[in-house]
Amino acid sequence: MIRFLLWLLGGVVLGGIIHIIVILTLPALAEQSVWSRVASLEADNAMIILPRVTAGEPNPLGLDPELAYGLCRVDLSDGPAYVSGVLPDAFWSVALFNPSGIVTYSTTNRDGIGQTLELGIFNAAQTRLLAQQQLDIAEGLLVVESASDHLLILVRLAPPHQAMRTRFEQELSEVECGTRG
């Protein structure tokens, strides 16, 4: 009986180890990531509008049908990235995704920046250079340091009513995004 319980305990401990291995390796084994799902979109250094979500259609990116989404892909090894534009007077937010699909930075217009979206994104080396040069950072410019060079920049914009959506998407697509080499 004791021996049986010992074997059972061994099984449970081994199961715990398997569980930990499964959880830790799962992100690496996943065949699709948010990165691969938008790989076919021409979003390199340009702000594109993601297709609207409609009832009955697949929605692999988990988008909200009420919101307009602007997406831009940048590679910081080409130089620091910038996002610059003026958005309509409505709720908007911006998030940076690394290649694992983790949000490394996010903010909203409720943080006191109003309608102006001015974002400078630097990797560690570029941040060090920026600090050494002791430049004056323009007011309203958000400086973000990123650990990874490859980033997806997602801007969510919430038109107060669907009738305004087309105009809002147009204004969102005019936001400039890219790298400065």
Add this chain to the structure above:
Amino acid sequence: MRFVFFLLMMITVALGVGFGLSYYALTDGRLFGVAQVGPWHAWPDVGSNAPNPYTRGHLARTAAFELGQSEGLQFSATTDSDGEQLTRDCAYRITGKTPLATFWTLVAVDETGVNIAAPDGQPAMRSSSIARADDGSIVINVGTRLQPGNWLELDGEGPFKLLLTLYDTAVFSGFSSDASMPAIIRGECA
């Protein structure tokens, strides 16, 4: 002979516990980092820059654009407040108050994440465009059959999931103790 039996048993238990626990952690996951308020579930650190390993597993499974921590939080419900599975055979009433947020949206999706609202209706319910009671509380009717008031009209049949997305919310941020979520009450069934 006994050795072989014990060995096989140990392997079976190990595989069952290992993979079973992993599946549970990433689907239901109440013991592993999923916050639960009534029938609503959320992964509170899904938008953080250093999510815990379970949340990372969840992120890998969904592979969707999650909301960053300062942008908001999404709650999902697959059951009503009594724990019964949500099904399009029944009418539901979502009633109560939502946590503090700039605005929120409510959508109904099937198991694959496809929006199941009626094609000629609105795909989502939004906090700014619904009728409310005098005290600000909400009553939203959800179902395939005609209902009064705020009605999120659904299409098709089978189980479904409700997603309540709070934008710019203080819930779970540590700055607000207000985590009152609306109840989902089952009405008439076909």
